Amino acid sequence: MRFFERQDDARRRTRRLLFAFALAVLLLVLAVNAGLALTWLAVWGWHQPGPLRYPAYFFHVNTGVTLFFVLGGWWIESSNLRGGGGEHFARRAGAREARPDSSPEEQRFCNVVQELSIAARMQPPQAMVVSRSAAINAFAAGWDEDDAVVAVTRDALELLTREEMQGLVAHELSHIREGDTRMNMHLAGMVAGLEMVFGLGQSMCERDELGHLRITAIPGFAIEAVGWFGWLAGEGLKAAVSRQREFLADARAVQWTRSRDGLGGVLRKVLAQQRLPGGLTPNWHAGVTHMLLVGGTEGGRAAHWLDPHPTVERRIRRIYGRDMGPLPLQTD
Secondary structure (H helix, E strand, C coil), rough: CHHHHHHHHHHHHHHHHHHHHHHHHHHHHHHHHHHHHHHHHCCCCCHCCCCCCCCCHHHHHHHHHHHHHHHHHHHHHHHHHHHHHHHHHHHHCCEEEEECCCCCHHHHHHHHHHHHHHHHHCCCEEEEEECCCCCEEEECCCCHHHHHHHEEEEEHHHHHHHHHHHHHHHHHHHHHHHCCCHHHHHHHHHHHHHHHHHHHHHHHHHHCCCCCECHHHHHHHHHHHHHHHHHHHHHHHHHHHHHHHHHHHHHHHHHHCCCCHHHHHHHHHHHHHHCCCCCCCCCCCCCHHHHHHCCCCCCCCCCCCCCCCHHHHHHHHHCCCCCCCCCCCCCC
């Protein structure tokens, strides 16, 4: 695997997607202004004699209110996600602190976190375990290195070799080192802000006590439609950024461990679990699904477009340069 080329490609694609995200916010503001302008023209403008004129500061107010909802929603959601730090977030997902004295597997996990942190030249995150989960998975959480945690599931402890555990931990450390956890929180906040524009349109379209539409429903329909498309574009771009950061973390893991079979072995065992009858799809807290090592792969093309994770098969192919089958679910 040419991991430096893969890293540069992922970073380049991420920059393009972030530019597209900013462009989507700008287009949303323009679309809201256009929708309200057409609504005003159709309902009130044609009644006015003389040349067409909009009310004073019409576009200034529209732009200000739209940005207030977008940026306000971003601030509120980002603050909620940040509150309590990485440990608090991990505990909400069902994780507990690792206990190296309780089992050899947890001792090995803590040792690997320390070793890989030295290799990555970063402060070691807190090691945590999601003991209730019955599938190989992991996630990193935290606003920065000072409050970062790396959590792994019980199956990851019991079914991975030391080399594979190194690959898994290296992948999660990359997310912390590259600021992916912070970026994900910012993007989630921005999407929440876009959703608030849609919510504003919905509230304007609500009926009164007699079941009649209010006058605000006229511009409300335009805001609701624009807000929905803005939210959908934001979700799609956020997922696309997340997929590129997964590719970047995969390449980083290979670089730091100098082994394709580390993370590659993890993903091949995940593939084996996914192909079990019925598969293994444990429930996760909604706020952590986009931060997992691997997510769900069910659904059609639209579902994959909104999936923050590339397919396991595609990630394996990028690591090895060819398709590789699943590995037996055992440590030796």
